[in-house]
Amino acid sequence: MPISSTVRPQTPATVWLARGRHVSGAAEDVLRRSLQERKDSQDIDDFLELPEAEAGPSERVFEARWRVGDGVTVRARLSVTPGPDGEGQEWILVAEAEQPWSDDWPSPTGLMWPREPDAAWDRDGAELSLREINPLPQDDKETKRLLRNAVRGGWHIHVVVHEAMTTDEKGRLPIARWLPQGLRPRVVEHRALPQQSRGLNWALRDSGVQVARGGAVVLPGTPAPEGYDAEDFSIRAVFLDGSEPADLVDAVKRYAALPRPLPDGAENALKALREDWHLLNLQEELDRQRGLVAMYADALEAMTTSRDLYREAAERAHEALTAYQESDGAAPARQQPSGAPVGSPLQQLTRTFERFKGKSQRPVAPSRDEH
Template identity: 80%
Template sequence: MPTSSTVRPMTPATVWLARGRHAEGTAEDVLRRSLEERKRSRAIDDFLELPESGTESGTEAAPAERVFEARWRVEETVTVRARIGVTPGPDGGQEWILVAEAEQPWNDHWPSPAGLFWPEEPDVAWDRDGVAGLSLRKINPLPHDDKETRRLFRNAVRGGWHIHVVVHEAMTTDDRGRVPVARWLPVGLRHRVVEHRAAPQQHRGLNWALRDLGVQVPRGGAVVLPGKPVPDGYDAEDFSVRAVFLDGSEPTDLVDAVTRYAALPRPLPDGAEGALTALREDWHLLTLEEELERQRGLVAMYAEALEAMTKSRDLYRQAAERAHEALAAYQESAEAAPVRQQPSDTPVASPLQQLTRTFERLKGRPQRPVAPSRDER
């Protein structure tokens, strides 16, 4: 199965992630009303709506993002901080990304952050998968065309945001069998699972459409799709369920497969790294104690910077004083020293060498003739 050459950072064990699309209306109004209700009921401690933000990209402005922050406690002592960002979608809807992080590794039995930000009413359409438009809270029947089903699976598993489960009905079910598997899942998983349902006559076409993903669905059974990228430790046999009884009873084996899949270490989904960084580094909803601690940290940081600047200034002053002292000492020594005669380029010969050179010159001269004396005449 092909894998990406780019190594993605892994999803921290303390983090809960979800992504979706709000199909109609204004998502900000829905979030605001829902969070106010959660605060009144004390399901959350507090929330904050940040001013609208947008970034410039060349000559065009990027879509403005509306951000809400919320915090609550689980197990009475563990604090959870969560952030949801909403941006305009291409089809008139609004895309949203929700990131939550706890002070301890995440427990799937804790409340779903999506269930705290969004209302649970079924008529509020916030629970759509952003890629394929699938529902996060209802069963999604497969298309009748096999090629369309193949294309649906190929697009749905990209990005790694949701857990996709495919269930095949061995026979046509009644209302008791039309209950989503999310009903029996731990509450923290209910808004991360997309359930696909195949009719009895779609079994052959279903498995044909799944060949690219390397999995098959047993007749009357189910499988948890691997996703892209495939999590470490995934094996198709381990996450395949031979029989799912759609009679209203709990599908124990399927619930176990989904829970085990959710526990696998997985890379961060596409676009999640920036949202997680914003949650950690651009958090605004502080308690009084946290604000005080933050101010103390800023004071300590400024004090360290001032101390470093003072030390640097003192060292520079000391170095300048020593340089002046060295220059003054050099000037004094130069004035006190006697003026030395500059050496000539021509070497000075010794007295013996001068006498030798004189004799040599005399030997080389022609001798004058001697005049005869009177007697010789």
């Protein structure tokens, strides 16, 4: 059964996340050209590539900002790192809006990556397509392994569709075309042939879901989002005749609206977007400088207060030492002022004086010669 998601922080409603792999060429070159084209066409307001000293020796980071809806500002950060196997480059895209995200807004991947169908960025970590249909393997064990690994991490919405009969070109179009723009890059569609029904359900048995012949299911993912129930996201029949599969589209939308935990690796990416943002406009730069001034003022005030406290403690210690010296050791131990702070130099000095005076006032034992 899916692992509980309660141990992970939830994805904020203002945040949009995506992850994938660029399979050929240098992703940073592709991004530079694509972002410049978007800026020239005014699809985005501005973008910035962080220097290597800021991003790290093996990471390339791009920031972009644009406006959606009624002037809602979106900030996006896309980081690119070498693939773990030395092949291709992994990328993570985090975008955050000034208000809760709407899937009707343009997809951040569509505003940062090229839109051409032959672009090399639209693969996930398992080499599945983010924009086309993914046929399931013929081997049942391979299907089980693929689906188990594909849903780990919680980055994408995985949909499995079983074809009740051989479909034509209209039926081979991905369901993503019926989804809002902001949902399309998040959906990975798997297709099973008519003869794969039994093997498919065997492969899905551990996930707690099944697929009816000619039907579909939205997989729970690992971890599953809160509120997921297999019955609510299973579709009895999907007609692959080119018409909109309304029930399946509705199920995907409802799944996307569920509260979901942050995917693996997203927490650090979101933190970097919020705390290490460089692409500031004039007002943001002014606010940032004001914040720095206030921070420095607070630090200076704390240093001044600390200096005054140490000076006061030193003066009291000096007064205590002077008073002791004037008493020439004959007066009883001076009581510590009630206002002295615990652990202050005066307290430590007074305790030392008391121990010393106690020793000096002990009676001296008579020597043997006096008997």
